[in-house]
Amino acid sequence: MALSLHFHVLQYIEDPYLAEGRNVAVLAYHGGRGHFRALGVDGYKLTPSHFKSLSSKARDSSWAYREWAEWFHSLSNVREIEQFNEAVNRLESNGAGLVATTEGVVELTDGYGDADEAMDFLFRRLVRAPKISPALAFEDRLEVVLMQSEIAYAENFSDEMVVVEMVSEDGNEVTLEFSHLMTGDRPIGFNTLVMQGVTQRYISRQVQRISSTFRNAVRTEFIRPEHCILLCGKLEDKHQEIIAQLSGVATVLDVFDESTPQRIRRLVWPRS
Amino acid sequence: MNSSYKIRSIRKKSLPGVTSPVSCSLDAILKFDSAESPYCVYSELVALRLAQTIHIPIASGVLTTTGGGEAYASIEIGSPGLRLPDLLPPQFANAASQYANGAAALVVFDIFIGNWDRGSNIKASLVTPHLPVFQGFDHEHGLLGVEADPLDSIHRLAQSDLIVRNHPFYKHVPGALVTKWVDRISLIDDAMIHECCELKRPLREVSIDMQSKLADALCKRKLNLPHLISSNMMSVLSWP
Numbered sequence: 001m002a003l004s005l006h007f008h009v010l011q012y013i014e015d016p017y018l019a020e021g022r023n024v025a026v027l028a029y030h031g032g033r034g035h036f037r038a039l040g041v042d043g044y045k046l047t048p049s050h051f052k053s054l055s056s057k058a059r060d061s062s063w064a065y066r067e068w069a070e071w072f073h074s075l076s077n078v079r080e081i082e083q084f085n086e087a088v089n090r091l092e093s094n095g096a097g098l099v100a101t102t103e104g105v106v107e108l109t110d111g112y113g114d115a116d117e118a119m120d121f122l123f124r125r126l127v128r129a130p131k132i133s134p135a136l137a138f139e140d141r142l143e144v145v146l147m148q149s150e151i152a153y154a155e156n157f158s159d160e161m162v163v164v165e166m167v168s169e170d171g172n173e174v175t176l177e178f179s180h181l182m183t184g185d186r187p188i189g190f191n192t193l194v195m196q197g198v199t200q201r202y203i204s205r206q207v208q209r210i211s212s213t214f215r216n217a218v219r220t221e222f223i224r225p226e227h228c229i230l231l232c233g234k235l236e237d238k239h240q241e242i243i244a245q246l247s248g249v250a251t252v253l254d255v256f257d258e259s260t261p262q263r264i265r266r267l268v269w270p271r272s
Numbered sequence: 273m274n275s276s277y278k279i280r281s282i283r284k285k286s287l288p289g290v291t292s293p294v295s296c297s298l299d300a301i302l303k304f305d306s307a308e309s310p311y312c313v314y315s316e317l318v319a320l321r322l323a324q325t326i327h328i329p330i331a332s333g334v335l336t337t338t339g340g341g342e343a344y345a346s347i348e349i350g351s352p353g354l355r356l357p358d359l360l361p362p363q364f365a366n367a368a369s370q371y372a373n374g375a376a377a378l379v380v381f382d383i384f385i386g387n388w389d390r391g392s393n394i395k396a397s398l399v400t401p402h403l404p405v406f407q408g409f410d411h412e413h414g415l416l417g418v419e420a421d422p423l424d425s426i427h428r429l430a431q432s433d434l435i436v437r438n439h440p441f442y443k444h445v446p447g448a449l450v451t452k453w454v455d456r457i458s459l460i461d462d463a464m465i466h467e468c469c470e471l472k473r474p475l476r477e478v479s480i481d482m483q484s485k486l487a488d489a490l491c492k493r494k495l496n497l498p499h500l501i502s503s504n505m506m507s508v509l510s511w512p
Contacts, residue, residue, distance in 0.1 A: 014353050057353030063400045064354040070363075070399045077362040090358055090392070096299075097355045159402060 003108045005030050005118050008088050008100045009126055010038075014057055016096040022054055023127045024098065027075065029084040030115040034075040037123035039130075041069045048143065049136035050129070059136075068098060134197030138233055141255045142192060145231070146180070148261035151268055156183045166220040174216045177209070179231075188268060189214070189223050191250070193232035195239055207242055214249040229267060231255050299355070300345035302338065303412065305476050311416035314478040316344040318486070319385055319411035321468040326457060328381040329374045331395070331409040342476060346409055349395045356405065358392040359440065367396045368444035371406040375441040376449035378408050379508065383500060384457050384493060386428065386435040387414030394440065415486060422482055430489035432496050434504050447509045454497045462491045 007028040011021030025038035040050030046069045052059040078084045091100035106118055132140075146152040152159065162181040166174045182188035191210045195203065214228040228250040235243065235254045246252050251267065253260045287293045305312050316333060323330040333346040350356045359367055368375040382390050393410040397403055411417075418425035418435060428435060469487035474480055501508060 012354075055353065061351035061354035063397075063403060064351040064356055066399055067356055067397055068354070071357040071360060074360045074362040078360060083361055086392070087358075087360055094355075097350070097353070098357070 003030075004105045005108055005115055006105050007103065007119075007122055008091075009102045009104075010091065010098050011101045012051075012054055012058065013094075013096050013099050013101075014055055021099065021101060024051070024054075025072065026119060026122045026126055027072075027088065027100070028115065028119060028122075029078075029081050032079060034078045034084050035115055035119050036072040036076055037119050037127070038069065038072050039127055040065075041072060044073070047140055049132045049140045052136055052139070053130040053132055135194050138192070138194045138196075138255065141233065142231060145255045145261050145264065149264035149268070151182065151264060154182065154268075157181075158183065164217075164222060166216070166222055168216070168220050174220055176213050176217050176220075176222060178213070182268060186227060187223050188227040188229065189217055190229045190231055193230060193246075195232055195234060195236070203242060207245060211246065211249050218249075225249075226251065226267070229253065229264070231260075233257075299348040300333070301348060302336070303344045303346060304338075304340055309412045309417060310477055311422055312412040313342055313344045314475045314483075315412050315415040315417045316346070317471075317475070318415055318469050319387070322385065322465070322490075323381060325464055325468055326377075326381070326460065328377045329371075329407050330378075330381075330411070331407045349405060349407060349409075356395045356397065359394045359396055360392065361440070363396075363398065364440040365444050366398055367394065367406070368441045370398060371396060371404070372446065373449055374406040376445040377453050379439055379441050379445050380450055380453035380457060380497065380501075382408075382414065382439060383434060383436050383508075384490070384497060385411065385414035386418040386425070386493075387411050388418065388436045388438070389413035390436070390439050390441075392440070416478065416482070422478070423485075426482070426485050426489045429486070430492045432499060434500050439508075442508050443510050445508070445510055447505070450501060450509060454501055458494050458497055460494060462487075465490050465494070 005028050007026050009023055010025040010027060012024045013019055013021040025036060028035045040047040046066055048062040048065065051065040052062050058065070075084070075087060078087070088100050091098060094100075106122065108115065108118055143152075146159070151157050158181045160180075162178045164176040164178070164181075166176060168174050176189070177191075178189040179192045180190040182190075191213065193203070193206055193210060210230060214223075214230075217223040217228060218225050230246055230250040230252045232252060233255040235256075243252055253263055287295060303312055303316055313335070317335055320330065320333050322328075331346055331349055333344055336343055336345045348355050378390065378394070381387075389410070389412075390408065393408060395405060395407050395409065397405040415429075416422040416425050418428050466484070466487040469490065470480070470483045472480070475483075
């Protein structure tokens with residue numbers, strides 16, 4: 001028996017005046033519940049780079065997209081079609097952000113498959129997978145590493161860039177920049193360095209900046225030498241010289257190395 | 273107060289001042305009076321003034337003027353490119369659990385202003401622990417919008433009538449927190465309620481007299497709140 005699946009396409013529209021959108025998700029109600037397929041969402045796993053790659057504003061909105069991923073999951077728990085339709089109606093009235101722009105119907109024939117297969121098919125046809133830059137792939141992996149090491153859940157861990165002003169022994173003001181910081185009696189400073197998709201000149205500049213921060217952090221006694229951590233990746237043979245240079249001022253860890261979360265844990269909580 | 277309002281643009285040129293201020297624009301939803309909701313602007317504005325007086329978590333907004341006259345601009349919540357989604361029914365329990373105090377505050381506030389249409393009009397961050405966001409929005413069906421006729425709305429608010437028959441956080445809020453918010457609202461000075469409701473001038477269709485009558489009704493309603501909650505405990509409160 002042929003059944004039909006009524007679906008809605010969700011677009012990400014950044015500028016309501018231009019109203020140019022990119023398809024990011026497909027929603028449908030079938031068999032007494034909601035269904036969805038969304039960019040970067042695979043079950044309960046979210047790969048933020050897929051949404052971040054849409055634009056620079058999208059890159060800054062990854063936390064909000066994570067909330068949307070949670071919302072999509074909740075939509076699949078909606079049991080009443082009235083609630084599903086109300087949610088879609090609200091998305092239709094959105095001028096910008098995630099907007100329900102188009103809808104359609106596909107037939108689910110005996111030979112074709114079930115709602116899940118139809119959703120997979122629609123998602124493949126309607127939502128183009130974006131190209132992920134090495135910098136975004138690094139950010140994805142870094143997020144996983146911080147969660148697996150469990151420091152992301154520590155109350156004294158700052159997941160955003162931190163700038164610390166210190167005064168050195170000679171009375172000069174010193175500015176320390178960390179990509180992440182664990183505060184407390186013995187602070188732990190982190191910095192990051194992307195090695196792929198950037199020029200050698202960029203890497204050299206970053207190495208200088210990071211080395212300077214870690215040296216000054218130790219010199220001003222803000223951080224102990226063993227608490228300076230550089231998270232980088234991917235490390236290749238051609239990066240040996242850079243790594244040798246940085247190893248003198250920080251513990252260098254490759255975020256793409258499977259053992260890195262465990263090594264971070266040991267550095268942060270040596271007695272556990 | 274934790275919040276995240278969407279910045280649309282930041283102008284590069286700094287203004288003079290030791291704090292290096294820059295001008296910027298925020299995204300907002302403009303709301304107007306209409307045939308279906310003829311007192312929307314006034315009700316939104318007064319709901320905001322009351323909420324800010326008592327510290328109820330609702331989205332900020334401002335009165336502004338467009339070609340059609342005065343309008344209410346409700347500031348959007350989210351990040352620069354993406355506003356947060358409105359809560360879905362399967363998320364109500366989780367939101368009430370993560371933001372227990374805020375949820376209790378919204379329940380009592382909605383009963384106080386007679387807002388029977390809370391529905392999904394809530395923005396909350398549920399998976400971003402470092403950025404807690406919990407705010408209600410959309411109050412056009414409270415205050416003068418309880419009934420089609422504003423005088424009927426005022427009359428109903430002054431009675432011992434729950435008005436809010438359904439609410440996303442009913443049965444998800446503990447009695448102790450609800451009592452705390454009931455106490456807080458019951459103790460507001462009448463003069464404060466009058467200040468929130470009375471704009472000293474008509475606002476669109478809302479006369480000065482109507483504003484004063486609304487304030488009188490709310491002064492009665494705040495005293496009725498303990499009774500309204502205790503006589504509807506089974507529908508409003510969660511089980512311990």
